[in-house]
Amino acid sequence: NAGVTQTPKFQVLKTGQSMTLQCAQDMNHEYMSWYRQDPGMGLRLIHYSVGAGITDQGEVPNGYNVSRSTTEDFPLRLLSAAPSQTSVYFCASSSSRNTEAFFGQGTRLTVV
Amino acid sequence: KQEVTQIPAALSVPEGENLVLNCSFTDSAIYNLQWFRQDPGKGLTSLLLIQSSQREQTSGRLNASLDKSSGRSTLYIAASQPGDSATYLCAVAVDSWGKLQFGAGTQVVVTP
Numbered sequence: 001n002a003g004v005t006q007t008p009k010f011q012v013l014k015t016g017q018s019m020t021l022q023c024a025q026d027m028n029h030e031y032m033s034w035y036r037q038d039p040g041m042g043l044r045l046i047h048y049s050v051g052a053g054i055t056d057q058g059e060v061p062n063g064y065n066v067s068r069s070t071t072e073d074f075p076l077r078l079l080s081a082a083p084s085q086t087s088v089y090f091c092a093s094s095s096s097r098n099t100e101a102f103f104g105q106g107t108r109l110t111v112v
Numbered sequence: 113k114q115e116v117t118q119i120p121a122a123l124s125v126p127e128g129e130n131l132v133l134n135c136s137f138t139d140s141a142i143y144n145l146q147w148f149r150q151d152p153g154k155g156l157t158s159l160l161l162i163q164s165s166q167r168e169q170t171s172g173r174l175n176a177s178l179d180k181s182s183g184r185s186t187l188y189i190a191a192s193q194p195g196d197s198a199t200y201l202c203a204v205a206v207d208s209w210g211k212l213q214f215g216a217g218t219q220v221v222v223t224p
Contacts, residue, residue, distance in 0.1 A: 004155075031210060042116070042201065042214040043156075050209055058211065090155060097210035098144055098163065101203075103155040 002026050006091050006104035013081040013111045021076040021107050023091030029102070031094045032074040036060065036087040037106075043090065049074055050097075081111045114139045114206045118215035126223050131189035133218050135202035140180045143205035147176055147187050150199045150217070159200075160187070192222045 007022045030051045035043040045058030047066040055066050065077040091104045115138045144163050148156040162169045162178045169176050173190040199219045203212040
């Protein structure tokens, strides 16, 4: 029972590089989201999706891009990495708007 | 904008003592409130979800209450054990899509 799977677990990028953080869930959940966690600040919502082809911006969307072509996958793209994007990134999914959220194990990203 | 606060930021208790964790939010128009546990370097695990129409939710040694009018939730953990040592986060769903606004968490240490 895999749940929510994030890859990679760790990544170091140079400023200006681009990359894609992968997120996949095998629970047939419609709702998926990306958060970043910074020390002392809790988790902040980056982007959100309520189904294939439907996405919305969260609290901190600048510098990130998403698309959702399938129910299972919700990749997060960093267009041009900046040191301010050094953080731990979590992907989450839920079956509907009022049910518990399931989180992946996180991707620790460092931008130098 | 909804703000979620968790006080204290850190808490240390001896084994066997009951734990009381607090969460407050500024806007009572929430759809649900969730409590999560996070172990170091890991993702979040959902503990309890309280719908906006509910006053409390229980699971084993855990009990969470919700008072929307005063903007407060409390998580009680009975007879704490060293294995309860973790960071506990609360989050409120701020819209009908279920977007979550998180508190910064309370780090709990249970000493043997």
